[in-house]
Amino acid sequence: MSVHPQEGLCYVDLPGRRSADPFAGLGLGVSARAVRIAPGVERRPHRHPHSAEVVHVVAGRGRVWQDGEQVDVGPGDWVHVPAGTAHATLAVGGWLELACFFPHGDLAANLEELDGPLLAPPASDPAADTTDDPTDDLPDDLPDDPPDDPTASTTDSGAHR
Numbered sequence: 001m002s003v004h005p006q007e008g009l010c011y012v013d014l015p016g017r018r019s020a021d022p023f024a025g026l027g028l029g030v031s032a033r034a035v036r037i038a039p040g041v042e043r044r045p046h047r048h049p050h051s052a053e054v055v056h057v058v059a060g061r062g063r064v065w066q067d068g069e070q071v072d073v074g075p076g077d078w079v080h081v082p083a084g085t086a087h088a089t090l091a092v093g094g095w096l097e098l099a100c101f102f103p104h105g106d107l108a109a110n111l112e113e114l115d116g117p118l119l120a121p122p123a124s125d126p127a128a129d130t131t132d133d134p135t136d137d138l139p140d141d142l143p144d145d146p147p148d149d150p151t152a153s154t155t156d157s158g159a160h161r
Helices: none
Strands: 012-015 016-018 029-035 053-059 062-066 069-073 078-081 088-091 095-100
Touching: 029 088, 088 095
Parallel strands: none
Antiparallel strands: 012 016, 016 029, 029 095, 053 078, 053 095, 062 069, 062 088
């Protein structure tokens, strides 16, 4: 069994988002990302050429852009992104927290950041969550680099969502 507590995840900054890989280096044949998206941030889409992606909205509200179509999402919603499809998620009103799953073990090899279009952040919804960064509750002394032991709980290979 491999359990990776939230407070032990190492988040890296990616274009328009922060991302952590709780199972990096374990050779599971699948990958997952914990993703946090700040409100008011412009984003460019990305795609995963070798696999589909399943996204679960953990907290907050957002807008998913997928090949020119948009849909609003909230806590508990699930999104399927077909392999190779340009997509991005933007936060609405406050921080957005996602859990993303991929049936591909090497996420770094399964990510292409795209040049455009540049997606503007949605207008704020006064009823949406606050703009507090959920990572503010995490300890400031989290390690930046993965430990040598791939079974340790604070792994992050630098792979990108």
